[in-house]
Amino acid sequence: xxxxxxxxxxxGRPEPGRAHLGGADGVLAGQEAHVYHxxxxxxxxxVVWGGYALLLLAAPLVFSSSLSQTLLSQMGIAIIACxxxxxxxxxxxxxxxxxxxxxxxxxxxxxxxxxHIGDGxxxxxxxxxxxxxxxxxxxxxxxxxxxTTRKSGTTFAMITLGIGELVYSMSLMLPExxxxxxxxxxxxxxxxxxxxxxxxxxxxxxxxxxxxCFACTGLMFAFTRTPLGRMLNAVRDNPERVGFIGYDTxxxxxxxxxxxxxxxxxxxxxxxxxxxxxxAEVVGAQRSxxxxxxxxxxxxxxxxxxxxxxxxxxxxxxxxxxxxxxxLLYLGLAFMLMVMYAPAGVAGLVVANLRLAAFxxxxxxSSSYAALLAAGAIxxxxxxxxxxxxxxxxxNEALGPVMSFCGIRLDAKGAxxxxxxxxxxxxxxxxxxxxxxxxxxxxxxxxxxxxxELKRRDAA
Amino acid sequence: xxxxxxNILNGLSSGLLLFMLSSGLTLIFSMMGVxxxxxxxxxxxxxxxxxASSRIVGFWPALAVAPLxxxxxxxxxxxxxxxxxxxxxxxxxxxxxxxLSYLILEVVQVVWGxxxxxxxxxxxxxxxxxxxxxxxxxxxxxxxxxADAATCxxxxxxxxxxxxxxxxxxxxxxxxALWLLLKxxxxxxxxxxxxxxxxxxxxxxxxxxxxxxxxxxAGCALAGLAGVIGGTTFVTEPxxxxxxxxxxxxxxxxxxxxxxxxxxxxxxxxxxxQTVPLTVDKSLVDAASALGWHVSSDSVAWPLxxxxxxxxxxxxxxxxxxxxxxxxxxxxxxxxE
Numbered sequence: 001x002x003x004x005x006x007x008x009x010x011x012g013r014p015e016p017g018r019a020h021l022g023g024a025d026g027v028l029a030g031q032e033a034h035v036y037h038x039x040x041x042x043x044x045x046x047v048v049w050g051g052y053a054l055l056l057l058a059a060p061l062v063f064s065s066s067l068s069q070t071l072l073s074q075m076g077i078a079i080i081a082c083x084x085x086x087x088x089x090x091x092x093x094x095x096x097x098x099x100x101x102x103x104x105x106x107x108x109x110x111x112x113x114x115x116h117i118g119d120g121x122x123x124x125x126x127x128x129x130x131x132x133x134x135x136x137x138x139x140x141x142x143x144x145x146x147x148t149t150r151k152s153g154t155t156f157a158m159i160t161l162g163i164g165e166l167v168y169s170m171s172l173m174l175p176e177x178x179x180x181x182x183x184x185x186x187x188x189x190x191x192x193x194x195x196x197x198x199x200x201x202x203x204x205x206x207x208x209x210x211x212x213c214f215a216c217t218g219l220m221f222a223f224t225r226t227p228l229g230r231m232l233n234a235v236r237d238n239p240e241r242v243g244f245i246g247y248d249t250x251x252x253x254x255x256x257x258x259x260x261x262x263x264x265x266x267x268x269x270x271x272x273x274x275x276x277x278x279x280a281e282v283v284g285a286q287r288s289x290x291x292x293x294x295x296x297x298x299x300x301x302x303x304x305x306x307x308x309x310x311x312x313x314x315x316x317x318x319x320x321x322x323x324x325x326x327x328l329l330y331l332g333l334a335f336m337l338m339v340m341y342a343p344a345g346v347a348g349l350v351v352a353n354l355r356l357a358a359f360x361x362x363x364x365x366s367s368s369y370a371a372l373l374a375a376g377a378i379x380x381x382x383x384x385x386x387x388x389x390x391x392x393x394x395x396n397e398a399l400g401p402v403m404s405f406c407g408i409r410l411d412a413k414g415a416x417x418x419x420x421x422x423x424x425x426x427x428x429x430x431x432x433x434x435x436x437x438x439x440x441x442x443x444x445x446x447x448x449x450x451x452x453e454l455k456r457r458d459a460a
Numbered sequence: 461x462x463x464x465x466x467n468i469l470n471g472l473s474s475g476l477l478l479f480m481l482s483s484g485l486t487l488i489f490s491m492m493g494v495x496x497x498x499x500x501x502x503x504x505x506x507x508x509x510x511x512a513s514s515r516i517v518g519f520w521p522a523l524a525v526a527p528l529x530x531x532x533x534x535x536x537x538x539x540x541x542x543x544x545x546x547x548x549x550x551x552x553x554x555x556x557x558x559x560l561s562y563l564i565l566e567v568v569q570v571v572w573g574x575x576x577x578x579x580x581x582x583x584x585x586x587x588x589x590x591x592x593x594x595x596x597x598x599x600x601x602x603x604x605x606x607a608d609a610a611t612c613x614x615x616x617x618x619x620x621x622x623x624x625x626x627x628x629x630x631x632x633x634x635x636x637a638l639w640l641l642l643k644x645x646x647x648x649x650x651x652x653x654x655x656x657x658x659x660x661x662x663x664x665x666x667x668x669x670x671x672x673x674x675x676x677x678a679g680c681a682l683a684g685l686a687g688v689i690g691g692t693t694f695v696t697e698p699x700x701x702x703x704x705x706x707x708x709x710x711x712x713x714x715x716x717x718x719x720x721x722x723x724x725x726x727x728x729x730x731x732x733x734q735t736v737p738l739t740v741d742k743s744l745v746d747a748a749s750a751l752g753w754h755v756s757s758d759s760v761a762w763p764l765x766x767x768x769x770x771x772x773x774x775x776x777x778x779x780x781x782x783x784x785x786x787x788x789x790x791x792x793x794x795x796x797e
Contacts, residue, residue: 095551147785154495154550155717158709159785165706166778173767173775285702289558296555329570332562339556340541343548390570 052217056210060203069202071314076209077270079310080216082295084263086309089292090300091224092256093236094149095157098164099291102261104283105140105167106133106268108178111278114186126190126199130212130269137265138258145257149250152239164288171280183279186272199273209270216263221303223259232256290317293335299347308346326391330384359453361446368442371435379428385410385421462592462600462618467736473624475731476631477693480686481704482711482723483638484679490718491655491675493550494542497557500705501564502680506530506687507696508572511579519582519692527684534680538673561701569698576697581623585692588619589626623693630689634682635724651675707734710777714784716794725792733776740769 059072081103088094110133116122117129124132148159171178178184189200197204223229231252234242239249272278281287290313298309320327342349356362385405389412392403401413410417485499496502509529514522537560545552580586591603595615603611611617642648653661654671662668694700707730715726744765748754784791 150789158713161706162710162778162781166775169775329566332559336559339552340544343552
């Protein structure tokens with residue numbers, strides 16, 4: 001940070017809500033003290049954050065089975081990781097292909113620390129263990145980030161991939177630290193329990209994760225409001241201009257990378273407590289790819305997008321992968337379609353529809369939505385029946401050609417099942433295309449109406 | 461001595477294979493600004509299509525069929541997917557190819573299974589190209605093909621596989637063809653024009669989006685050709701894309717993004733760096749004791765020091781990447797930062 005905006009840089013423009021700090025600003029603050037600034041009480045913000053906290057608190061009470069508690073814990077971890085990832089992807093325009101390195105190394109450091117706590121050689125409450133992970137993430141991100149952030153854009157992506165491979169290969173080479181193939185395991189229950197919290201039951205781990213999740217979400221949101229967070233957006237949008245103003249774009253990227261590494265490390269540390277295990281896989285390219293994929297699916301343009309992404313990540317990797325062997329195929333297809341047709345992700349779709357609703361344009365579109373959904377469902381049913389039959393023929397040959405799909409018994413070797421699936425796909429596809437054309441017309445009309453309305457309001 | 465020669469030749473042939481891949485990647489990148497993340501996927505696809513078609517039409521026709529099929533698939537992908545996201549910028553373009561790499565892997569696994577397939581080279585290539593005979597009496601000599609058993613009975617024989625020689629031959633042929641095409645044909649001129657001045661080329665009546673599509677298809681076809689050759693030399697399996705993918709990006713960054721010469725030098729360098737250290741069974745501990753400094757097995761740095769060069773060979777390209785970025789951020793032959 002070499003230059004700062006002077007308070008007198010924009011004369012005559014009041015800056016409500018901006019705290020003036022020391023020095024020459026103090027004089028200004030003194031002069032402005034008697035001026036009354038109207039600051040409405042931000043009810044919306046309290047409702048949103050209160051609702052988020054309530055959701056985190058109440059989720060394990062609603063979904064109380066042990067499986068859902070594990071899932072919820074993993075979601076909390078994934079939410080932190082995806083938000084931290086989006087600090088680079090969405091807010092900085094930096095596409096990292098090796099971000100699992102920082103969460104993974106955080107995991108490893110945390111699990112070694114946990115083992116030391118268990119030995120009695122380290123005196124630290126288990127609840128502070130994620131901070132150890134965060135520290136590790138911070139240090140390694142500062143180290144590697146110094147090299148990777150020398151470049152931006154596509155080259156940055158290639159370099160992060162290289163660093164990711166470097167660390168992954170190292171992890172297999174140094175079994176003393178990384179534990180080789182089996183990884184490093186530990187035990188999170190370290191007596192004596194403080195205040196009755198031993199972290200034995202999953203629910204206690206969940207609430208630890210939930211409190212970290214809430215705090216990290218708050219901190220990361222606060223980061224977007226800091227001068228550094230704003231500069232990061234500027235570096236994403238127009239690096240040349242930022243350079244001309246006198247900022248060092250490389251340093252802005254580096255700082256953001258380090259802070260992102262800190263939160264990735266915290267997620268890694270929580271992962272170490274939750275799984276009580278760290279294997280080489282946690283620093284691997286698969287994990288890095290998953291962060292990218294789900295952060296983007298959730299929506300990188302909106303702050304809360306990665307929260308959706310984190311939830312989707314756990315649902316897909318744990319639940320969908322149980323349901324079908326072809327889950328990676330569905331995931332790749334969904335991702336490509338999302339990039340092509342809805343580049344703002346799920347959160348972008350939500351925001352666009354909220355905007356329609358705010359202008360009262362959502363209701364007229366609902367019939368189009370229903371048609372799209374119905375046609376899409378039919379086409380998807382046909383396509384997925386064929387995919388499932390294909391996978392069944394390949395992977396479960398010993399079980400015979402008859403399989404169960406959505407409660408229907410299909411003969412994967414019979415022509416009738418394939419023809420029926422093909423017919424569904426064709427009918428659904430044609431109907432979908434027709435519905436899509438109608439929908440696009442109506443959507444564009446609604447959007448241009450909204451634009452006109454906004455211009456009218458501006459003029460008024 | 462003989463072993464060293466073979467090692468260097470192995471390194472060079474791996475490097476030339478990497479060049480076949482990275483040249484396509486660089487062409488696409490310098491032209492469209494798109495980093496084709498699925499390039500290694502197209503390489504794998506080339507190997508599998510080559511395998512499938514060689515069972516029907518034989519190996520030599522498959523050498524032409526597979527690149528054609530892969531090239532057409534690449535062009536179709538460019539037309540249907542990449543062109544659509546072009547207006548959103550380079551990051552979505554990269555992401556759509558990232559999604560495609562998942563898709564290719566799954567499709568390959570569905571069609572050809574998860575286990576390696578037996579993609580064997582034809583009989584001509586299954587033999588050694590030449591044998592280096594190191595005998596105490598007559599020194600080092602070279603015998604074309606397999607040396608007879610009588611010679612090898614009292615001399616050390618080291619063979620060089622014909623597939624690797626063929627790999628070098630095809631790569632060099634491709635380099636020549638590419639150079640001739642780009643510098644000495646009308647198509648090459650249009651491509652170069654579209655590369656540097658797309659608006660002007662368009663204004664002169666050339667269909668620049670179609671040129672992009674063709675270049676993307678051609679780059680994928682080159683990857684497919686590399687796949688057929690790589691598939692016979694190495695193992696044709698679903699993991700082959702993941703094994704070569706990250707290395708390709710190292711080649712492109714080390715050589716300098718967008719430079720064909722850089723891709724060539726970078727590929728050779730990485731090929732050598734990947735292969736040659738594999739035979740060196742020395743570690744830092746040995747180096748230290750050669751300098752008269754004894755390292756005991758309970759010192760802190762022991763786990764790191766005891767690793768032999770052969771063990772750390774997989775990370776050497778990435779270390780080179782880091783060093784290049786620190787000391788020469790634009791790469792060896794890069795022209796811009």
